[in-house]
Amino acid sequence: MTDDFVQDGAVDPLAAVAEPTPLPRIRAFEGLGFGLFVHFGLYSQLGQGEWVWYHHGMDRERYLELFASFDPSGFDADALCALAAEAGCRYVCLTTRHHEGFSLYDTRGLNTYDAPHACGRDLIAEYSAACEKHGLKKFFYHTTLDWWHPEFDGDWDAYQQYLRDSVEILCTQYGTVDGLWFDGNWARKDRDWQEDALYGMIRSHQPEIIIVNNSSIAAKGAEGHPDTDVVTFEQGTPSRRDQRGAAKYRAAEMCDTMNSHWGVGAHDLSHKAPADVIRNLVASRAVGGNLLMNIGPLGDGSIPGYERELLRLVGRWCQVCPQAIYDARPDWSLHGRNGSVCLRQGSTVFHFLPQVRIKGNTHLALGEPGDGLQVISGAIGRVRRISWADTGADLTFTQNGDHLMYEATPYPYGSQLVVRIAIIECEE
Incomplete structure (x- = not known):
């Protein structure tokens, strides 16, 4: 969060220098301005954040219990997207699979560790239809780090094939996908993540998709593979970047939490105020970046009341002058x-x-x-x-x-x- 968005009276050393021309899809992404991030999975039932498996030393047997008890009766994709639109968001990014390895989509035989097998519902199909209904751009978060799949710590090539097969389902079974948001390469910096093959497959099915690969809190603003379109500033305000001499213009995006967790934390009282979110949105737009603001639904998939009302207040501010927020x-x-x-x-x-x-x-x-x-x-x-x-x-x-x-x-x-x-x- 920042109160002062720019340095007063600063001499701009880049004013007369040309940048690479943005690809139309990247410029269009910048025009979205404000997005809603949604972290929901088996971990939501525990109310202890999305990294509960790792930080609380849980085992697969405990997660199988969560799989058996998964009942997203409160997950209403239509209500979620209606709230996003009311908040002034123009895109939504839902966790199709987080680090726990559980998929909210139908994995079509890759495994049975998915929502259709747990509760008889394809939550990503519901989400996709709701995004289309409410005119929102549809982004899929997908982990690359996987605590569940045995080959993540075994046959690396086999795991990479599993990852590509998983992502290919998202690219072929849910209509037009506006963005894929990857997260986890930072967990194995010494490994070949075979990004050429992954991104090539994605673009063969969805040529105009926005590809994001989160660079992590420790490497805010770092550029990655040339096929990615966005640099990320996880929980940190974007800064103006010198793109002179770059082969490709990239957009910038700040992703941030409502409190101190991405997944719901039942005992986390460190919630942001609406004013904090408004200031972060302005700070992001001040340098041409987007803000991707997160919420963590409860274990049944419903949205906590505080987060719902906070988003509505931010939406009232966005309605004052939409042209300034999205188009300028x-x-x-x-x-x-x-x-x-x-x-x-x-x-x-x-x-x-x-x-x-x-x-x-x-x-x-x-x-x-x-x-x-x-x-x-x-x-x-x-x-x-x-x-x-x-x-x-x-x-x-x-x-x-x-x-x-x-x-x-x-x-x-x-x-x-x-x-x-x-x-x-x-x-x-």
Whole structure:
């Protein structure tokens, strides 16, 4: 989480340098802006996080008990996707298989350790239909690390074939797949993960798919195989990356948890506030990155009430000015003050302000005092109008060459949006 999204007055050393042209699918992915991550599996029944097998020293017999008791009666893919849309998310990424090796999809004879054999339901088929219904892009998380499969610690080539066969099912049985999100290569850095074969197979079935392979918390922003399209910042704010001389332009994505676990933690009270999520979303968009925000359903697949209501509040903020969040791109030539961010779409600049005071008087505590005067330097163009996105109220301004000044009037008493957006309309 960050309160100041950019360094005030920083000289931009990359402003005049061209980057590789993004592939259309990568630019389209950047336009999604905000996604919902969902971690759900057998581990959810225990309420002790998704790594419970590893950290609590469980064995296969205990997991077979969880397999036998798996009853996702509360898993409602339609309600999940409806909530994602209400939250302002434009894509969803569901764990089709996590490190425990259990699949939410029909493995079609590869093994019987899957949801159809446990509960008689193909949860990924249900999820796929719900994404299509609600107009959401459909991403599949799939582990590469596997604690269940015996060949992961045995015949490595046999395990890699099993992994490819598993992923091929996802690529051929569930319609158009918009993204595959891999995780686990960091567990065996000394091994050949045979990515050429894996990604080649994927693109043979889904040529326009976005491929992500998480680089881990320890290697935020690291670039991997050339066929991947996105660099990841797990639980860390994306930074602007110098892609000069790169063979391929890659997007950036921050993935983050609601508390301290990806899977549900019944005794984890470290929940983020809606304001934290809003700030993280702005911090990600400030450098052109996406935010993938996680929830961990309960053991029956239902969504915890706090996470549900938090997402709805974030959605209310996203509805204030969707164009600024999804369609606008960073304008590196513009510099604000007090941690503000400038994004541009065509002749319109959106100024994101994290510190705007509330209108009140000396008898009222108003939180961050802020400074109403805003200054933007850089080639913004001739400004015609500035207004608040939330109220439509006009703001007074003066412009002198490459310096724009305007007065950021306070919120009306009773309102506080965490980050306020000023719409700056320039001449074409």
